[in-house]
Each structure stands twice: as C-alpha cells, then as structure tokens.
Amino acid sequence: MTSEPADPEILDNDVMETLDEDNNLTRDFVDRVLDAVESGDHDEVRRLVEPLHEADIADLLEQTPSDQRGVLAVAMGDLMSADVLAEVNDYVREDIIDALQPAQVADLAGQLDTDDAVAIIEDMEIEDQQAVLAELDPEDRAVIEDALSYPEESAGRIMQRELVAVPEHMTVGQLIDYLRDHQDLTTEFWEVFVVDPQHKPVGTCKLSWIMRSQRKVPVSEVMKREQTLIPVDMDQEEVALRFQKYALISAAVVDQSGRLVGVITADDIVHIIQEEADEDILRLSGAGEGDINEPIADSYKARVRWLIANLGTAMVASFIIAQFGAAIETMVALAVLMPIVASIGGNAGTQTLAVTVRALATNQLTQSNTVRSIWREIRVALLIGATIAVIAGLGAGFIFSNWLLAGVIAAAILCNIALAGLSGVAIPVLLDRLDQDPAVSSSIFVTMITDSMGFLIFLGLAVFSGLAG
Amino acid sequence: MTSEPADPEILDNDVMETLDEDNNLTRDFVDRVLDAVESGDHDEVRRLVEPLHEADIADLLEQTPSDQRGVLAVAMGDLMSADVLAEVNDYVREDIIDALQPAQVADLAGQLDTDDAVAIIEDMEIEDQQAVLAELDPEDRAVIEDALSYPEESAGRIMQRELVAVPEHMTVGQLIDYLRDHQDLTTEFWEVFVVDPQHKPVGTCKLSWIMRSQRKVPVSEVMKREQTLIPVDMDQEEVALRFQKYALISAAVVDQSGRLVGVITADDIVHIIQEEADEDILRLSGAGEGDINEPIADSYKARVRWLIANLGTAMVASFIIAQFGAAIETMVALAVLMPIVASIGGNAGTQTLAVTVRALATNQLTQSNTVRSIWREIRVALLIGATIAVIAGLGAGFIFSNWLLAGVIAAAILCNIALAGLSGVAIPVLLDRLDQDPAVSSSIFVTMITDSMGFLIFLGLAVFSGLAG
Known part of the structure; x- marks a missing residue:
C-alpha cells in the first residue's frame, strides 16, 4: 500500500512482483537480481534496481550472500546512493565499503547528514577510516572528526549538526x-x-x-x-x-x-530503541550481537564463550549430583525425576528475569519500588510453586506409587521455584546497582542457582527423609 | 539536564531533589508524597506534585502501590491531567479510572487527541466504557466509537484524526x-x-x-x-x-x-517498538504480559500455564531417562553427567532462537534468505559443538579416568548442539510460515527437543558403546 516503487510504467513492463504483501522483496525478484549479478549483466541489474526505494535497495543488499554484495554494489553504479549506504546493517555495509574506493565512500558520506555519515565511518577499520577522511572536503572532515571524538553510542555520535x-x-x-x-x-x-x-x-x-x-x-x-x-x-x-x-x-x-x-x-530513536531491546534479548540468551548477517567467526566467539560459562555451571550441578551417588544407586527414580526439578526452576527463573531486565531497561523499576517488586515476585513465585508442586507431586505419587517420593519432589519444586523468583529479580537489580548490564550475566547466575539448588534440595530431601540411601 | 521541573523558585524553596541523575523520581520524593497521601494532606500532595512534568507525574503514579493510586489521583485534583492519564501504563490507569467519576474520565478524554483518548477508553471494562462514552460530547463520542470499530493494535486505533x-x-x-x-x-x-x-x-x-x-x-x-x-x-x-x-x-x-x-x-511508534520488542522477550521466556505493575493473579495465570507445558516436556525427558534405569544403576556417573548434555543443548538452542525470532520480527529473515540462514546456523552450531565437546570430553575423561565415557559425552554434546542449532532456527521459521507468533511457543518445542534428545543420545550411546548396561 505504499507508493514505492513509485513508477507505474516500470511495474507494467515487468509483471514480476517486487514486493510481497509484507512489503518485503519477493524471492523471485532477489533471485533475478542475483542471476544478473552472476552473469555480469550490469545493465539488467540497474534496470531491476532502478524503481526501488532506497530502503528496499538496502534490503536487497542485506539479502544478498556476503561474497556477492560488493559486486552488486559496484554493478548498481550511482543507484548505490548515500542513503542506501546509510540504511544497511553494519555487517552488510562493511562488505560494500570493502568493494568501493575510499574516494567513492567519501563522496557518499559527504552527501549525508552528519549523524548518518558518522554511522558509516565509525565502524570502519582505522586505516580505511583515515583513507576516507582524507578524501572528504575539509569542512565535512572537521565535523565528522569532532563527532568521532565523542564516545560510541553517545548523543554526540547520533546527533546531526544541521539545524536552525x-x-x-x-x-x-x-x-x-x-x-x-x-x-x-x-x-x-x-x-x-x-x-x-x-x-x-x-x-x-x-x-x-x-x-x-x-x-x-x-x-x-x-x-x-x-x-x-x-x-x-x-x-x-x-x-x-x-x-x-x-x-x-x-x-x-x-x-x-x-x-x-x-x-x-525521533526517526533515529526508533532505530535505537529497536537495537537496545534486541541487545537485551540477545544478551539474556547469550547470543552476543546476534545478527543474521554477522560473520560466522563472530557468532562462534560470542556464543561459545557463553556456553563455556554454562558448562562450568553445569559441572557445579554435576558435582552436587555426584555427592548423592549412593542414593541414586539405591533408587534410580531419583535420577529419572531430578531433571524436572532443575528444568522447572530454570524456566521460572527466566520468566522473572525477563520481566525484571525489561523493567530496569525502561526505568520502570527504580529505587522507590525495588522492595515492593521483589516482594511481588516472591508472592507470584510461591503461588506458581505451590501449583506446580501439587501437579508434579500427584503425578510422581501415582506413577511410582510412592507418596514419600511425591512429597519430596513437591517440596523440592516449591523451594526451587521460590528461589528462582527471588534470584530472578534480586540478581539483575543487584547487577544494575553495581552499574553492570543486568542482561549480560544475570541468566548465568540464575541458572546456576536453580540447577544446583534444584538437585541439592531434591536429592538432599530424599536422603534426609530416609527415602533413599 | 532537562529543564523540567522548570520553576527554579520552587526548587529553591524545597531543597529535596526531585529527580536523580537517571532522570527518575528519587525515593525520598516518592516517600514524601506517599506520606502526604496517607495523612490525607491534599494541599501538601498538590504542592509537591505541582512542579513536575506530566511524564514525571505518570511515573509517580506508577511507583505508588496499587491500593493508594486512586487516593493519590483524587488528591492531585486538576494536576491529574489528561496528559498524565495518557502517559501511565495500562494497569496503573485502571486503578486511577476506578477512582474517578465517568464524567471526570470523559472530561479528561475529551481534551486529548483521538489516539490518546482511544488508548484510555479501549482498555476499560465494557460498562465503564459505555458510561464514559455517554458523558462525552457527541462529536468526540462519534470519533472514538469509530476508532474502537477498528481491530485492536491496528493503525485505526493508534492514529489521530487531528490533521491538516x-x-x-x-x-x-x-x-x-x-x-x-x-x-x-x-x-x-x-x-x-x-x-x-x-x-x-x-x-x-x-x-x-x-x-x-x-x-x-x-x-x-x-x-x-x-x-x-x-x-x-x-x-x-x-x-x-x-x-x-x-x-x-x-x-x-x-x-x-x-x-x-x-x-x-513517530512519538507513538517509539512506544510501539518498545512494546513489541518487550513482547518478544517476555513471550520467549513465557512471562506473558510481564509488566511489574500487572496484578499478581494475571502474572500467575500467564506464567503457570507456561510452566505446566514445561512440566509436560520435562516428563517426556524423564520418561526417556527411565528407559535407561538399568544403565544408570550399573554406572551412576551417567546420572551425574546427563544434565550437562541437556543444559548445554538447551542454552545453545535458546541462543539460535533469540537471533531467529528477532530477525523474523524485524523482517531481516525473509523467504529469500531462509535456506542460507538455516545453513549458517548449522555451521555455527557445528563449530560450537566441536569446541564444547572437546572441553567436556577432556574434563570427563580426566575426572572419571574413563575415555570411553569421555567419547560418549563428547559425541552426545556435539549432536545435541547441532540439533539445537537446527531446531532453534527451523522451528520459529516454520511457525512464522504457519502465521503463528514464533516468540510464543518456539522455546517450548526447542527445549523439549534438546532435553529429550540430549538424554536419549547420551544414554543411548552409553548403552550402544557397551559403556554401561
């Protein structure tokens, strides 16, 4: 329903649909452009790309495989405009800039408002950055160098100088x-x-x-x-x-x-809010930057670090289980049921954590309501814990015909969910007070607590109650 | 650094800081207002609230305990303006509206642009809604009734009619x-x-x-x-x-x-982007609406439903473990190590899931790059899987002095992380194709796969390799 692509004649000549009902480029269209790129037919590339809005050309570049982006950018000629370069995702922009001459990049950057020009130049390697700055006209260069003197992600980087x-x-x-x-x-x-x-x-x-x-x-x-x-x-x-x-x-x-x-x-703010919320989701799940256009090596590094930390916390949990080897040998049902306690606790902790991290990020959870919010989460956790404990206890009791076992698993689930609620709110609040990003490491701590404590409470109660050996 | 609260004289008379360095109301200030509310001193309430910006008055109401919000709103008198009512969070607004007369609500709604008036009225109970609409002047009423005729969360609800x-x-x-x-x-x-x-x-x-x-x-x-x-x-x-x-x-x-x-x-869009991103985080973690001002009963309902589903998937995993009872009895180390395989798989799946859900939500993952993205995630998963498998295998080998056990856990971790990568991208893409919200149920499916398959592969390999059993 947007009027881009604007020219009806071109659409008439070309029966293929460019945009689907979600306003995304169709697969047919992208394939056709990529075929033209592959066969070196630059005229056809330009004919296809010409009717697109800059934002759609940016999407096209994002959907092109990494090794063909530079070729496509060059093939497009002057359709590869400054606005397109400003629109594309950082990883995609790197591929394009690598394919262009510093003078071309400087020319494109010079046409943009300062905030967009800075966004392009700030992510380049230092030497490329110097090469482009050298090609800029002195006035633009001074403005951009000034902007680059402010910290990354600060107002000085995202503002434009053009104003009345x-x-x-x-x-x-x-x-x-x-x-x-x-x-x-x-x-x-x-x-x-x-x-x-x-x-x-x-x-x-x-x-x-x-x-x-x-x-x-x-x-x-x-x-x-x-x-x-x-x-x-x-x-x-x-x-x-x-x-x-x-x-x-x-x-x-x-x-x-x-x-x-x-x-x-506000149009820049729209991007920032999207970015910051994405960061919270991805950090909570340990996925780093987590962009689908991120180079594989970067994704590997970000995620493997997290999983190694996770391996450490899982080994703590295993160490706790190992202390109860004798009990498990006498009653294998304990080994069967123990992952339930840990899994439910982990998920309950994640729920509280997600709510708390977003409330902190949006300034809804402040000094004046911290105590009330913690108390609220504990009450919710106790209600939920009681419900799940009853269901799991009844299930275990009937399946194993052992009501002491049922009591032990119910008590362990109730305790672990309560602990999950408390740590899910207290840990991110504490990290925030210590000026740490609560999205980054909260979930490692919370999972460690719910896993280890889940096994400890369940197996400990089993031994303490005389259920197993 | 904002110039609100604007009046320097009031700040001079009143040494207490109203806003802290993060631009949030200070705890001292909130406590002082609440004390005045409690002691029924409405003049003092108005004196304190008067210098605040509407957005800060809204924050004040959000940070007031639920049972005192109505009293505070009434005490503020005409400082409880239409803009304040438009600013507060839905749950907080309900408390305030309950304390006001329909005629007062209608008066406030009548002062707002249509989008804000609709936002206030759409969340009310049907009978309250009717009472307020009846008090509106006929022109405003017609406009708002028209807006309410569009589906919730559609453009018709968030647009304003006032334009040139x-x-x-x-x-x-x-x-x-x-x-x-x-x-x-x-x-x-x-x-x-x-x-x-x-x-x-x-x-x-x-x-x-x-x-x-x-x-x-x-x-x-x-x-x-x-x-x-x-x-x-x-x-x-x-x-x-x-x-x-x-x-x-x-x-x-x-x-x-x-x-x-x-x-x-764009100022409305800023709120919507925040809301939609929050929804994805909260749905991925099964926390429902997940607002810290949500009534406890609502939080309980949303979260317990998810944990009951989680209990179901955990029982499937337990059922699989139960099939290997004999193997565990002969070698209790299997029970000690099996949670590691499941936990690492679950976390690797969550990483891929978070990246995929956000790429779908922001239209970065479309028909034209689905196959490439799936293939990319599998390659990342294989790299990560190999790394973690080697570390975990070496650790288990040295600790248990059993290199067959080490090989079994390494193989199981590699397989489970690969499976996590595949399901973490394929399941949300499939749900999206079926017009389901991928944030809502993906993680239940992915966790079920990584838990169940983690135990099955690890214990199965242990038996198959002759390690136990």
Whole structure:
C-alpha cells in the first residue's frame, strides 16, 4: 500500500512482483537480481534496481550472500546512493565499503547528514577510516572528526549538526524570510531552536506553532521555554528513554558549557530503541550481537564463550549430583525425576528475569519500588510453586506409587521455584546497582542457582527423609 | 539536564531533589508524597506534585502501590491531567479510572487527541466504557466509537484524526494564511497532506519545505508525491516497521477506498517498538504480559500455564531417562553427567532462537534468505559443538579416568548442539510460515527437543558403546 516503487510504467513492463504483501522483496525478484549479478549483466541489474526505494535497495543488499554484495554494489553504479549506504546493517555495509574506493565512500558520506555519515565511518577499520577522511572536503572532515571524538553510542555520535537556531528578538516574519533567503540551510527540520548570544538554547518552537502565528509576533512568544536538553555525552539508551518519556519528535543537544551543538530526531530513536531491546534479548540468551548477517567467526566467539560459562555451571550441578551417588544407586527414580526439578526452576527463573531486565531497561523499576517488586515476585513465585508442586507431586505419587517420593519432589519444586523468583529479580537489580548490564550475566547466575539448588534440595530431601540411601 | 521541573523558585524553596541523575523520581520524593497521601494532606500532595512534568507525574503514579493510586489521583485534583492519564501504563490507569467519576474520565478524554483518548477508553471494562462514552460530547463520542470499530493494535486505533489536509491548487501563501485564520485546527503537526477532491492523499509537504518556499509557489510543487500510506487496518507492528524502514516522522492513514482518515506520528511508534520488542522477550521466556505493575493473579495465570507445558516436556525427558534405569544403576556417573548434555543443548538452542525470532520480527529473515540462514546456523552450531565437546570430553575423561565415557559425552554434546542449532532456527521459521507468533511457543518445542534428545543420545550411546548396561 505504499507508493514505492513509485513508477507505474516500470511495474507494467515487468509483471514480476517486487514486493510481497509484507512489503518485503519477493524471492523471485532477489533471485533475478542475483542471476544478473552472476552473469555480469550490469545493465539488467540497474534496470531491476532502478524503481526501488532506497530502503528496499538496502534490503536487497542485506539479502544478498556476503561474497556477492560488493559486486552488486559496484554493478548498481550511482543507484548505490548515500542513503542506501546509510540504511544497511553494519555487517552488510562493511562488505560494500570493502568493494568501493575510499574516494567513492567519501563522496557518499559527504552527501549525508552528519549523524548518518558518522554511522558509516565509525565502524570502519582505522586505516580505511583515515583513507576516507582524507578524501572528504575539509569542512565535512572537521565535523565528522569532532563527532568521532565523542564516545560510541553517545548523543554526540547520533546527533546531526544541521539545524536552525535563531536569536530571541526575531519575529515570526523575520524567521520565515530568513529561511526563504538562506537556501544553504538544512531542508529537513521539525523545530527551530531559539538561542541566546552565547548560543545556549532558551526555547524551542515547533514549526506548526510558527506557521500558525502572525508575522509580527516575536519567536520568544511562540517558543516553549520548557525543553528537554540532551547532554552531548549522554548514552543513546538514556536519550531514547527521554524521547519516549516526553514524547519528543526532536531535541536539542548541548555541550558541557550548555551551548547548542546538534539535534537528534525521533526517526533515529526508533532505530535505537529497536537495537537496545534486541541487545537485551540477545544478551539474556547469550547470543552476543546476534545478527543474521554477522560473520560466522563472530557468532562462534560470542556464543561459545557463553556456553563455556554454562558448562562450568553445569559441572557445579554435576558435582552436587555426584555427592548423592549412593542414593541414586539405591533408587534410580531419583535420577529419572531430578531433571524436572532443575528444568522447572530454570524456566521460572527466566520468566522473572525477563520481566525484571525489561523493567530496569525502561526505568520502570527504580529505587522507590525495588522492595515492593521483589516482594511481588516472591508472592507470584510461591503461588506458581505451590501449583506446580501439587501437579508434579500427584503425578510422581501415582506413577511410582510412592507418596514419600511425591512429597519430596513437591517440596523440592516449591523451594526451587521460590528461589528462582527471588534470584530472578534480586540478581539483575543487584547487577544494575553495581552499574553492570543486568542482561549480560544475570541468566548465568540464575541458572546456576536453580540447577544446583534444584538437585541439592531434591536429592538432599530424599536422603534426609530416609527415602533413599 | 532537562529543564523540567522548570520553576527554579520552587526548587529553591524545597531543597529535596526531585529527580536523580537517571532522570527518575528519587525515593525520598516518592516517600514524601506517599506520606502526604496517607495523612490525607491534599494541599501538601498538590504542592509537591505541582512542579513536575506530566511524564514525571505518570511515573509517580506508577511507583505508588496499587491500593493508594486512586487516593493519590483524587488528591492531585486538576494536576491529574489528561496528559498524565495518557502517559501511565495500562494497569496503573485502571486503578486511577476506578477512582474517578465517568464524567471526570470523559472530561479528561475529551481534551486529548483521538489516539490518546482511544488508548484510555479501549482498555476499560465494557460498562465503564459505555458510561464514559455517554458523558462525552457527541462529536468526540462519534470519533472514538469509530476508532474502537477498528481491530485492536491496528493503525485505526493508534492514529489521530487531528490533521491538516489542503487541496492541490493552494499556494504556500494561501496555506499559511489558512493556518493562521483557522485557530480551531490542531496545533501540533509535522506535515501537511495534499488531497484530491475525493480526499485521497496525492502528496505530503514537510513543514520545513513549506517554510522555505516563497508565498506564490503552489503546494503541489513543494510536496513529494512518493509517500508511505498506511491502511487503517494494518497491524501496529507492521506500521512500526514501515516507519523504521522509511525513517518517517509522520504518515497518512487511509481507509479501504484510499481516503485520508488520520495520521500516525513517530512519538507513538517509539512506544510501539518498545512494546513489541518487550513482547518478544517476555513471550520467549513465557512471562506473558510481564509488566511489574500487572496484578499478581494475571502474572500467575500467564506464567503457570507456561510452566505446566514445561512440566509436560520435562516428563517426556524423564520418561526417556527411565528407559535407561538399568544403565544408570550399573554406572551412576551417567546420572551425574546427563544434565550437562541437556543444559548445554538447551542454552545453545535458546541462543539460535533469540537471533531467529528477532530477525523474523524485524523482517531481516525473509523467504529469500531462509535456506542460507538455516545453513549458517548449522555451521555455527557445528563449530560450537566441536569446541564444547572437546572441553567436556577432556574434563570427563580426566575426572572419571574413563575415555570411553569421555567419547560418549563428547559425541552426545556435539549432536545435541547441532540439533539445537537446527531446531532453534527451523522451528520459529516454520511457525512464522504457519502465521503463528514464533516468540510464543518456539522455546517450548526447542527445549523439549534438546532435553529429550540430549538424554536419549547420551544414554543411548552409553548403552550402544557397551559403556554401561
């Protein structure tokens, strides 16, 4: 239902569907482009790609196998535009940049707003970065080098320098004339910032407010003095939370001395929120960056590290089981049932953990409600534990015709789920207080507790109750 | 660093910090408000709350215990504004609405844009909804009833009706005069939609383009004809992906016959992306809605259902172990080591699953790269499997001085991790093809496979190799 690809004539000439009902490129279309790339028919590549929107060309590059991306990028010629390069995923961009000359990359970067140009250049290898910077014209280079001096993922990296700032004494009419007369100003902006002589923001005017005001009204009467100012070194996740909290479309970025240096817009925030939420999912599950376009070696490294840690915690659990070898030999049913206790505990812990990590990430769980939230999770865990304990106990009792065994497994499940609830909320909160990312290592700790304690409680109760040897 | 709370005098009179460095309300502040609520001192409540931004008042209500929210809302008087009600989380809003009269709720809803008013009314119980609708003025009521006629989470629910649409023949000057003369128009908008006589959108003008054009230029020369039109029944997740793909700040919503009926803005999309990503994390871990403000009974229901399913899959695994009772009796080391195989397999499966579910949700994994992605995950899994198998095999070999046992556990881990990689990508892709949400049930299936197969392969190999049995 979007009007991209826009040209109906091209669609008429070419009966093949380009986009499916989900607005994704069809498999047929991608295959056809890849065939043309393979056979070296660059004219056909350009004919096929030409009607696409930049965002769809970016998708096409992402869906092309890694070893053919550079070839496709070169074959597209000037359809490989600056906007396309800004749109593609980091891993895909590396493949493309490797295939282009530094001068071409510099040319593309020079056409973009600073935030997009920085996004392209910041991920390059240092030497490639130097080569591209050397090709940029001096003014662009200075701006980008300045942006690169801010920490990664900070407001300074994601802001754009192109903005409209005017003095307080201007009237609406003067402002409109100024915009009409200065055609070198940025063409896309959503708010005008009003600044004092030191270039410190004193207020913000949404364009709609300006357009609805008479020419003679001073901008100082149109603007709103209450504004959300973003410090240039603020972390992008924090920036995204401010946008969300105050429903912002754009916000001024200020340096340490409070001077206006840039602007961040909501379309960038949309990407950041997606990225940060993805990071939490992937970190919770130990999948690292976890992009399907990530090189295999990177995926291997990120995931194997996690599984080695997991092997360590599993060995702790095994060590605990080994202490109960005699009991298991006299009653093999213990070996049959013990994974149930550990598995249920692990899953209950993961549930609480997911809720807690997201509540921390979205600033819903703060100092003022920590105690209440922990107490809430313990109550939920006790209710759930009692339910599962009764079901599992009845099942074990009937299957093994052993009601002492039933009591032991029920008690172990109740204890382990309660422990899972407590550790699932307390561990991420503690890590957060220690300024550690709760998504990264919480689940290792929680799983270790629920596995080890699950086996210990179950097998320990079995011995203690005289059930087994 | 935000300038809210804005009034420096109030901050001077009141040395207590209201916001901490993360821009959250301090615990001291929240406690002081709650003390005032408890002692019935409504003047003190209003004095404390008055300098806060609406978004912070919403946070305050979220951090108030459920049973005191209604009292606080009433105590705040007119500080309990429409914007505050729109900002709070659904569960918190229910508590507040229960404490207010239908006429008060209707009054608040009437002050909001349609999207926010609908968000408030759609979650109410049917009878409360009717009571509030009856109190609304007829025009507002018609608009809200119309919005409620669209499916939940569709574009029709999240759009606002307040927009500016003008005919193609208008000039920039006429448009600006029209906006200045019609003070009943909406005050906040980012784009002007150009429509034909049937009210179908033919183009979009960003306000900055209009402000930079001379008065005599027709809007048809300023506007861009390529525009992303959102069908009114499109799912909000799909809408969010369009905003992200095309970096939109606002977009026109059209009905079945293509007529302009509303507008969606990026500040709403920011919330939706957060919501949808949270849903994936919480569903993957079986935590349901998983909000820390959710009533305990709801959390219990959502989570216990998942754990009962998990109990079922754990019993399948136990049944498999039970078949090898004789082998375990002759060699208790099998019982000690078997949880390692299952645990590592389960975690490897979760890693692949998390990557796949997010790639599906963000339209990165499509028909044209499914086969390649599955093949990629299998290769990563084989590499990881080989590494972990060697480490675990060496460890078991040295500890138990039994190199046949070492070979058995290594082989079992390699097979189980490979299986985890395959099922971790294939199961969510299959569910997605069947139009099921891959986040909801994938992990139950994957865990069942890695648990059951982990035990089966390990114990089976132990018997088959003559190690035990």
